[in-house]
Amino acid sequence: MGVVDDAGAVQTMSEAKLASTGPGGMRGTGVLQAIARMSSTRTNYWVGHAADFLVSFVLLGTAYWLGHGHSALVSVLVFLLGLLIFSFIEYAFHRWLFHGPVRLFEHGHTIHHEQPLGYDSLPFFFPPAVVLLLAAALALVLPTAMALLLTGAIALGYALYGFSHMIIHRRGRFNHPLARKWAAVHHVHHFHSDKNYGVTSPLWDFLLGTWYVSKSKVR
Numbered sequence: 720m721g722v723v724d725d726a727g728a729v730q731t732m733s734e735a736k737l738a739s740t741g742p743g744g745m746r747g748t749g750v751l752q753a754i755a756r757m758s759s760t761r762t763n764y765w766v767g768h769a770a771d772f773l774v775s776f777v778l779l780g781t782a783y784w785l786g787h788g789h790s791a792l793v794s795v796l797v798f799l800l801g802l803l804i805f806s807f808i809e810y811a812f813h814r815w816l817f818h819g820p821v822r823l824f825e826h827g828h829t830i831h832h833e834q835p836l837g838y839d840s841l842p843f844f845f846p847p848a849v850v851l852l853l854a855a856a857l858a859l860v861l862p863t864a865m866a867l868l869l870t871g872a873i874a875l876g877y878a879l880y881g882f883s884h885m886i887i888h889r890r891g892r893f894n895h896p897l898a899r900k901w902a903a904v905h906h907v908h909h910f911h912s913d914k915n916y917g918v919t920s921p922l923w924d925f926l927l928g929t930w931y932v933s934k935s936k937v938r
């Protein structure tokens with residue numbers, strides 16, 4: 720999974736805790752180590768992808784079921800806003816956290832750059848838990864259906880990001896030229912890590928000056 724390739728972050732937390740605690744902290748340390756071990760398994764990787772989609776569908780479905788009170792146009796606009804917000808989160812996390820100065824965030828992503836086909840990812844329950852907390856927080860300030868719709872769209876953006884990143888690295892050559900160009904943009908990032916932070920779309924790279932395409936055309 721994507722924003723995301725940070726089982727290493729959990730591992731780093733675990734190491735730090737191990738160094739700073741005595742026997743009294745052993746139980747907590749054991750749990751963190753178990754989570755870190757689980758985060759590098761293939762099962763966690765695939766369950767994580769499924770859980771990301773599941774939580775977004777549950778939120779969007781519940782928002783639809785609660786519905787009413789606003790027009791279909793407003794719903795579509797809120798949904799698109801959620802996707803747009805996620806595209807910026809994707810860019811910002813990748814640029815300023817995963818390629819940033821703090822080792823806790825950077826470490827796991829470095830593993831992805833070194834082993835793009837590895838299975839290290841966040842614990843499967845972590846992104847859905849964050850999404851549900853976000854939904855609860857937004858429900859305090861927005862009508863519930865609107866909060867769930869917005870959060871569901873952000874969560875769908877995240878799930879699509881994870882899926883996109885996975886197929887870019889695992890599928891091999893795409894048949895359609897546009898899909899090949901899209902995948903090539905991310906492959907460029909693996910060689911020029913200060914360019915092309917967007918995986919699902921190049922929008923924020925265009926706007927913030929980090930877009931790069933190889934002079935030799937992708938065919």
Ligand SMILES: [Zn+2]
Nearest residue numbers: 835884888905
């Ligand atoms: Zn990648």
Ligand SMILES: [Zn+2]
Nearest residue numbers: 817828908912
């Ligand atoms: Zn990167």
